[in-house]
Amino acid sequence: MQNAFVCFLFGLVLGADMVIADTVVPARPIRAQSIIAETDLALRGGDLANGFQSIASVAGQEARVVLYPGRPILIGDIGPPAIVTRNQIVQMRYENSGLHIVAEGRSLDRGAVGDRLRVMNLSSRATLVGRVMQDGSIKVSK
Template identity: 40%
Template sequence: MRVLALIALLPGPLQAGVLAAARTLPAGTVISASDLRAVDSDRPGLSDPSQAIGLQTRITIYEGRPIHANLLRAPRLVSRNQIVRLSFQRGALRIETEGRLLGDGAAGDLVRVMNLDSRNTITARVMADGSLLAGR
């Protein structure tokens, strides 16, 4: 009961340090340490810079606005309509060809891709080097 009385006596809302945009960050910006600043805010947001640095903004984040995890994503390695190396591997068999992406993708994402030789659409996983691996 004493704790509730003490909280009721505190002036205004409690403020905590959160990360905010140091400048306006357009959609697609990969965040660096210089893009962040700590601010006191009663609004929720990320507080650890390591949770934001290296990630890409989904939408434009305006200067001074708190940064939330749902506004960020892993950086896109491949983009729609990009021509990429497409590999299929099963045991010792490895087939490589070119494909056209039908959507964007980050490392580990499953994306649809059209095989340029056969014109078939398949699903492949985006690898860390930007290549695509099908058949897994």
């Protein structure tokens, strides 16, 4: 009987030290490619290794997939808002050893700053790969 009481007290002490973190979940359905607002989010008890614990870290991001109410938002489900859309006319920039080439292209993908995407040169119809820059241009690599 005494061992059971000691185990019970030990469990209370351990339980007092354990803190359960909150996980960010959608408060309503959020469509893919939508910008997430603070009012779209809620906190639910429970800690998830690849989830978010604060609403501030999710608000302002873009949903990459459909987010359903009550389900935890995972790291891969959201990202920075896209600034280049598919079929958008963009400036392609190539720089190498002092050579600078600028041409118009059509974006074949959608992307945020830093994303790699395909772009088609409007003059030659060649498909190239580049990285989205802050100003919305595409820095083409070799």
